[in-house]
Amino acid sequence: MTDVARLAGVSHQTVSRVLNDHPNVKEQTRIRVRAAIAELGYRPNRAARALVTGRSQLIGVVARNSTLYGPASMLTEFEQAAADAGFAVSVGSVRELDRDSIGAVVERHLDQRVAGLVVIAQTASAAEALAEIPADVPVVFIDGDPAGGRALVTVDQVAGARAATRHLLEAGHQTVWHVSGPTDWFDSAGRIQGWRQTLEEAGAEIPPLLSADWSAAEGYRAGQMLARMPEVTAVFAANDHLALGVLRALHERGRRVPHDVSLVGFDDVPEAAFFIPPLTTVRQGFGDVARAALTLLLGQIHDEPATADQVVVPAQLVVRQSVTPPSV
Amino acid sequence: MTDVARLAGVSHQTVSRVLNDHPNVKEQTRIRVRAAIAELGYRPNRAARALVTGRSQLIGVVARNSTLYGPASMLTEFEQAAADAGFAVSVGSVRELDRDSIGAVVERHLDQRVAGLVVIAQTASAAEALAEIPADVPVVFIDGDPAGGRALVTVDQVAGARAATRHLLEAGHQTVWHVSGPTDWFDSAGRIQGWRQTLEEAGAEIPPLLSADWSAAEGYRAGQMLARMPEVTAVFAANDHLALGVLRALHERGRRVPHDVSLVGFDDVPEAAFFIPPLTTVRQGFGDVARAALTLLLGQIHDEPATADQVVVPAQLVVRQSVTPPSV
DNA sequence: AATGGGATTGTTATCGATAACATTTTCGCA
C-alpha cells in the first residue's frame, strides 16, 4: 500500500480512501491511484482490514455435513451468490446438529471475525444452539424454526406438500399415504402438516404416518410395508430418494407404479425424471432461498432497517408420469 | 490478550508463548496463563495473527459449483478433516473450470492469506490455470493432471474401470460397451483407459465409445441407442446417474436388466442399491482422498520434506444384482 | 562464592490496513 501511495504521489490514507470509495477524493487523484494500483498489481490485505475494522469479508456457514441434495444445493447456491457480492464463504460443517457441535463451529467462525453467519438448521436441537450466537452478530437461518425470532428463509414446505397431496387426490385416490423425513426436521414437519391438512379438508381418511430418515434405504423399508397393503393406491414421499426406495419395494412385490400405486416425491433431484417411471415431484427454489438469505444477511451487516424478517420461497409441483387415477 | 497477561501477572508475550506451545515456559506460568485464559474466556484474534505471520488457519478450496455426488462428497469430507486439524475452509466455487474463473477465485483466496489451497480440478483447462498460483503457496490438487508436477491425490480410476469391465467379461459377455463422462475430465479419461485396456487384454472387440456429461439425461440418450442394438449385452456407465438413465432407456424398449443387458455404474451413490435392479458399481474412497489431500497440504504448510507427491486411493467394486451371464 | 550458559521472561518493533484528528486547498460569495 505504501508503494502504491508513493507511486501515485499521495499518502497511504488517500489510497485507502480510493479503495473504500470515500466521497472526498478528487477525481484526478482517484484515477492516479487506480493507475498505480493496477500497475503494481496491488491487492489489499484482508487480514489487516479485518483486524482494524473488526469485520471481515467472510460469511460463515454452519451446515450439517451431508451430501443430501437439498443442503448441498443450498450451499453451492449460497456460495455463488456471496461470491458475486464480494464475500468469501467459510464452511463449518458439523456431524450432528447438537448444541455442542454447533457451539464449537460458531466459535471458530467468530474467531475468524466473520461478518455474518448463515445457519442451515433443519432441526429444533440446532435452533436451540442459536443462544450461543451473540446478538450483535448478523445471522440468518435457513430452514430453521419459524418461531425462532431471527431472520429466516424457508421453502414453503406446507404449500409444496399440499400441492403434492392435492394432485394425488384430484387424480381420484381415496386417500394418500405419507412417508416422511425425520420428524425433528422442520422440513418434515411442514410436509406432514401440508399433507394432513389437505386430507382433512378433503374429508379423506388420514392413514398412519410412516416416518423415516431421508435415505433410499428407509424408503425401501417403508415401501415394503406399503406394498403389502392392497388398499394403498397413492403415496407421497417426503423426498425423491425415499420415493426411489418406495418404488423399488413396490416393484419387488409386483405392484406397478403408477398403474397400481401412484407416487409423488419432493426435491426434484436431477435424476427424478429418469426413475422408472419418471417421478412427479415438488421442486424447491434453492437458488432463491440462497439469494434471499444473502440479501437479509447483507441488510443486517450494513445495518439497514430490516424490511422483512422472514422470507418464504414457493415450491412448485413438477408433474411427470408416476401419478394416474386408481385402477378399480 | 493484554487482560489475560495482566490477570496472570505476566507479559503479553508470555501469553503468546503459551498459546503457541513454546518450549521455554515454566510449567507453573503456563498453568497460571491457561487459567487466566479460561477465566476470561479469551480467544485469540485470528485476523491479527494472520496479519503478523502472513498465514491464516484457513484453507482455500477451489471447486466446481456442482451438486454432483463426487465433488460434493469430497468437499464435505475435506471440510471435516480440516476442521479436525484446526483449520477452517473457505470455499470458492466457480461455474466453469476455465482459466479466468479459477484465476479470480485463487486471487480471492490469496487475498485472504490462506495457508494453502486445494484445487478440485477435473479438467485440463483447470489444470492450466495452476500457473496463476504462485510457487510458494502450498497447493494440493484433487483429480487433477497426473503430469502436472504438483502434489496430487486421485482415485485409481483406471483400476476401478478395469474391475468393472473385468467383472462383466468374467460373467461371460463378449464385450462391454462404455458410456463415458465428458472426455476432458481426467476421471473420464482414466475410466475410458481402464475399460479399453481390459478389453484389449481380453482380446475382446472394442465397441465405439458413447460419451456424455455426467447426467441421467445424457445417460438416457446413450441408453436409447444401446437399447436398439441387439448385440449389446453389457454396459459400463461412467457414473451411477448415467447408469440410471441407461436403465430407464433400456426399460422403455423392453430390454430387461440384468436379464438382457448387464450394467455396471461408478460412484456408489447411496441410492444405487435401490435402483431397479440394484446397481453393481465402483465405490471411490472420497474420505481417504480428502484426508490424504489434507495430509499432503499440511506437510507443505509446515515445510516438511515431501514424502510422496502423488497419492492414489483405490476404488472398489461393489457387486449387486445388475450383472448376470448373457442369455443366449 | 564466583561464573557462565541455558532457561525464562520482558520490551519494543512490526504486519497492513482504517479511524480520528490535523492540515492544506479550493472555491463561492460578500
Next chain:
DNA sequence: TGCGAAAATGTTATCGATAACAATCCCATT
C-alpha cells in the same frame, strides 16, 4: 480581494497478535 466553509489530503494512533532482541533468573560447575 479576502474570508470562511467545505473539500481534499496528510499525520498519527490503533487493531491484536508474533518476531527479534534484551534482560533476568536459575542452577551446575569450578
